[in-house]
Amino acid sequence: QAGSLAEAQACLRREAGITLVLLDLGLPDSKGVETIEALHELGINARIVVMSANNDAQTILAAIDAGASGYVPKSAETTVMLSALRVVIDGGVYLPPPALMSTEPTEFDSTLQEAQDLEQLGLSPRQVDVLRSLIQGKPNKLICRDLGLSDSTVKTHLAAIFRKLGVNSRTQAVVAAARLGLRFEVSASVAR
Numbered sequence: 001q002a003g004s005l006a007e008a009q010a011c012l013r014r015e016a017g018i019t020l021v022l023l024d025l026g027l028p029d030s031k032g033v034e035t036i037e038a039l040h041e042l043g044i045n046a047r048i049v050v051m052s053a054n055n056d057a058q059t060i061l062a063a064i065d066a067g068a069s070g071y072v073p074k075s076a077e078t079t080v081m082l083s084a085l086r087v088v089i090d091g092g093v094y095l096p097p098p099a100l101m102s103t104e105p106t107e108f109d110s111t112l113q114e115a116q117d118l119e120q121l122g123l124s125p126r127q128v129d130v131l132r133s134l135i136q137g138k139p140n141k142l143i144c145r146d147l148g149l150s151d152s153t154v155k156t157h158l159a160a161i162f163r164k165l166g167v168n169s170r171t172q173a174v175v176a177a178a179r180l181g182l183r184f185e186v187s188a189s190v191a192r
Contacts, residue, residue, distance in 0.1 A: 003170070005030040005038060006125050014160050020089060021048045033059070036066040040137060047088050047136055051081075060095060065171040067137025070094035091184035093135045093174050130157040132184040135168060135177055 005027045012018055025032050034127065036048055047116040049070040050063045060071045070088040072081050072098055078155065084094040126147075143154050162168060165176045174179035 002027075004028050005035055010041065012039065012042055012046065012177065018044070018046045020085070021046045023048055023068075024102060025050055025052050025054070025059075029132050031176050032056050033062045033068075033187060035068040036063060036068050036137070040139060040142070042069045043142065045136075047087050049094070055096065059075075061171055061175070064093070064095065065138075065169075067139065069135060069137050071096060084152045087183075091132065091135075093178045094183060095175065123161065123164060127157050127164075128184070131161050131177065131182075132172070134158070134161070135174055135184070 002011050006029055008023075008027070012021070021044075023039070024036065025122075030038070031107075036050070039046075039048060047069040047159055048067065049072060049160070050068045051072050051074055052059070052063075053074045055073045055075070063071050070084055070093060072084045072094065076084070076096070084096075087094040106139060124150075129144060129147055130149075133146060138146065140151060142155050143149070144151055149157075158170075158173075161173060165173055167173050167176050
């Protein structure tokens, strides 16, 4: 438990086994969604779930774009909150209805009706690895390091993922994954 961004960063440096961070964007020494980026700069493997009183779709999507794996409104009922955390712990991404409904329709809406899982999307195993890392909020630099790939290879995989999902950005890809209800096998290093 940390009452500031500095305390959270110190805790994450000290405790390497942390796999899930519940983050309030209103920490006294933080600046909204930039807090997510600051935590990812530590090179942590923890999934970040924002818990906020702000239900604005733009804020939710900005948090996902900054690398959050989920966003749970503080007004959510306990059962919704627990369900959202299970989705993230199980390798998925959770977005509340305002974010899912506010995004403009894209080609992935038709993909949703046709694809039931990753295999049906036609993603290669390496593209699945890159998509998993993307959903975990990892920037390209960390994806390169974790998967042993070059920056250009990661960009090539991302372009293919975007094309297959019918999207144009990282955020849209995460929203598409949330709409699809995609789940990824959780690595052995993640504690349950």
